[in-house]
Amino acid sequence: MSDPILKLSGLEQVFDTKRGKVPAVGGVDLEVGPGKVLCLVGESGCGKTTTARAAAGLTRPTGGTVAFRGKDTAAMSAAERQEFRRAVQYIHQDPYAALNPTRTVYSTLTAGLRRHRKVSSKAESRDKAAELLRLVDLTPPESYLDSYPHQLSGGQRQRVNVARSLAMTPEVLICDESTSMLDVSIRVSLLNTLGRLRDELDVGFLFITHDLAVAKYFAWEGEIAVMYLGKVVEHGPTPQVIGDPQHPYTKALIGAVCEPDPDLARANRAVDELREADIPSLTDLPSGCTFHPRCPLYEPGLCDGRFPPLQPLHGRRLACHVVARDQGRTGGRGVPARRDGGGQVASWSG
Amino acid sequence: MTDPILSVRDLEIAYRTGRKEKVTAVSGVDLDLYQGQSLALVGESGCGKTTLGLGLLRLLPKLGEITSGSLRYRLKDGTHADLLTMGKEPLRRFRWNEAAMVFQGAMNAFNPVARIVDHFADTLRDHADGKRWTKRAVEARAGELLETVRLDPDRVLPSFPHELSGGMKQRALIALAIALDPQVLVLDEPTTALDLLTQRQIVQQLHELRQRFGFTMVFITHDLGLAAELADRVATMYAGRVVETGSARDIFKGPKHPYTAGLINAVMPVAGDRPALESIPGYPPSLKAMPGGCAFHPRCAFATAECKLDPVALDVLAERPQGMTHAAACLHHERVGLARPARSPESGKETSDV
Structure with missing residues (x-):
């Protein structure tokens, strides 16, 4: 892998609240390289967004570091920090709230360019804005430039948000549930556009979603990291994590997906296996492996003592005491996967 | 059973947009729904699926209006009634007793300043005729309903909505909708905005409830996976x-x-x-x-x-x-x-x- 643009090491974020300390993210190590996709998946409250916000420099982590091109962002000079802010752009979840309703598309797209004196004349900035709209498949650009956000549909607005972040020629785009508010067909076309940007402009992605199908579709050639209560529990190449999940939590998530096939749908009953349906509170985390109260593989004494380390197992990084022990016993043969999948990536070390 | 429980003919629903202007949101809908079936209305945002769902219970907002068509139900007593000509009082009795709705957005469907038990009390007292609902009777019935969706009544009944998780609220909402044993249940996006594992749980419980109570279900969704999971029948809507x-x-x-x-x-x-x-x-x-x-x-x-x-x-x-x-x-x-x-x-x- 080429040098990562963005590297999170031991990232921790503890929020001080009236109800006590909330450890939203508890030690996350992840990397995003140029033209690579890293997808963070998990349920609400697992720390995906907190991780993304820290990675974008929007919050200061309470522990660990965020390094941009090998340099810790906390120790940057003002000029370096400005460069970091330019190179790492954030696309929000809600395309309706993320655009200023009183600005035209043209004005929104070129605000950054004008601020940073990247354009010198009105004509040039209009040309640049039109070029950005073409990049995100809003054509012909002339019919969008003078529109206000309320005149656009959700999908079109999200494309304007993407175009705005591209104005700064970013190296990493952080997308926080950027497609979850869009209709299915619109979602596919936006993901296809983002995929093209990744290939053509070599932009790296930190892509956050709760939707495993979206993660699989967008990060097929990249990696998926599954988060649970502030920690990464499984991280590896997408075809392996989705096609042959090893962590019981990942398995439960994949088993819970509704597939658009009446025959297949009736065959899935994975949540039955979970011992507890509800997610524990961050202010009162279970001891040991935080998944143990819900885990179908739970073994007293083994799982409730300490949190399992995220270690290389089955060609990925995995945090599970039971799988790690069984790996030692059977010499590397994993628990058989519940579903078939194209696991083409043969070896991968964490 | 040969005759449908719900028969919709040539239904048209419009919204007023100005003094003399209207837009037609739903038109020409014909539908026969039989006892125990589950029908999914699918389509993109703005295709009219929610409007149609609300129309089925005459719950349209003030600006909406059923402009033509008929909406015939077979009631519990075997008689038939056209919802469109029904007066205010019979309509009140019809809702919740014969057909109930689970609204979109479990997060916001409850009154934030009323306890869950009060929601049950309001519904039972308002819609169940000829029966006095004492506090104890309400608690007993609500407890029974919550148990059918595997919620702990002691925990949930005295709680305010904000004290429950999204999945718990959605389940409580479903329990509330079936409080008076309706024949038809309309659910608008029942799993949207819930976590994956919670979604799966709701889906399973809807399966169980249908088997147990045998109600007819219309659910509105943009999620085709959910439709495949829950529906016997599907109707795709486009542009109304x-x-x-x-x-x-x-x-x-x-x-x-x-x-x-x-x-x-x-x-x-x-x-x-x-x-x-x-x-x-x-x-x-x-x-x-x-x-x-x-x-x-x-x-x-x-x-x-x-x-x-x-x-x-x-x-x-x-x-x-x-x-x-x-x-x-x-x-x-x-x-x-x-x-x-x-x-x-x-x-x-x-x-x-x-």
Whole structure:
């Protein structure tokens, strides 16, 4: 892998609240390289967004570091920090709230360019804005430039948000549930556009979603990291994590997906296996492996003592005491996967 | 049972947009729903599915109005009633007793300053006739209902909505909807905005409740996976019209309207390989500027000059009993199909050797 643009090491974020300390993210190590996709998946409250916000420099982590091109962002000079802010752009979840309703598309797209004196004349900035709209498949650009956000549909607005972040020629785009508010067909076309940007402009992605199908579709050639209560529990190449999940939590998530096939749908009953349906509170985390109260593989004494380390197992990084022990016993043969999948990536070390 | 529980004919619903202006949100909907069936209304945002769902119970907001058609229900006592001519008082008795609704957004459907038990009390006292609901009777009935959705009454009843998780609220809301044992339950996006594992739990409980109480279900969703999971029948809506209807098998295995096929083709599968997906080009039309002819023609790969002339009516493709008839409103339905092969039912694996 080429040098990562963005590297999170031991990232921790503890929020001080009236109800006590909330450890939203508890030690996350992840990397995003140029033209690579890293997808963070998990349920609400697992720390995906907190991780993304820290990675974008929007919050200061309470522990660990965020390094941009090998340099810790906390120790940057003002000029370096400005460069970091330019190179790492954030696309929000809600395309309706993320655009200023009183600005035209043209004005929104070129605000950054004008601020940073990247354009010198009105004509040039209009040309640049039109070029950005073409990049995100809003054509012909002339019919969008003078529109206000309320005149656009959700999908079109999200494309304007993407175009705005591209104005700064970013190296990493952080997308926080950027497609979850869009209709299915619109979602596919936006993901296809983002995929093209990744290939053509070599932009790296930190892509956050709760939707495993979206993660699989967008990060097929990249990696998926599954988060649970502030920690990464499984991280590896997408075809392996989705096609042959090893962590019981990942398995439960994949088993819970509704597939658009009446025959297949009736065959899935994975949540039955979970011992507890509800997610524990961050202010009162279970001891040991935080998944143990819900885990179908739970073994007293083994799982409730300490949190399992995220270690290389089955060609990925995995945090599970039971799988790690069984790996030692059977010499590397994993628990058989519940579903078939194209696991083409043969070896991968964490 | 031969006669349908709900019979909709040529329903049209419009919203007032100005003093003399209206937009038609739903038009020409015909529907026969039989006892115990579950029907999914699917389509993109703005296709009229929620409007139709609200219309089925005459719960439209003030600006909305059913402008024509009929809406006949078979009541519990075996008589029939047209909802559109029903007076205010019979309508109040009808709602919740005969048909109930689970509204969209479990997060916001409860009154934030009332305890869960008070919601049950209000509903039972308001809609159940000829019975006095004492505090104890309410608590007993509410407790029983919450247990059917596997919630702990002691924990949930005295709680305020904000003290419950999203999944708990959604389950409490379903329990509330079935409080008076309605024959028809309309659910608007029952799993949207819930976490994956919670969604799965709701789906399972809806299966169980249907088996136990035998109610008829109409649910509105944009999630085709959910439709495949819960529905016996599917109706696809586009621009206010039903453009395809049939059994879940017919629709998912062999859609015959290009819009339905487009929706199914756009769903990202989790199982198996990663196919390249195609989206439906363009965006749904505005209700104010509906294209002539088949409303889908500007986005349709099969469209010909003929499609732009007249609205296309549903054409029966396969007769089936109990409203399961497969029909599509497309002149070119014989050319429409899925981009990916269907999976075989036994193994749950793709039939092609991937």
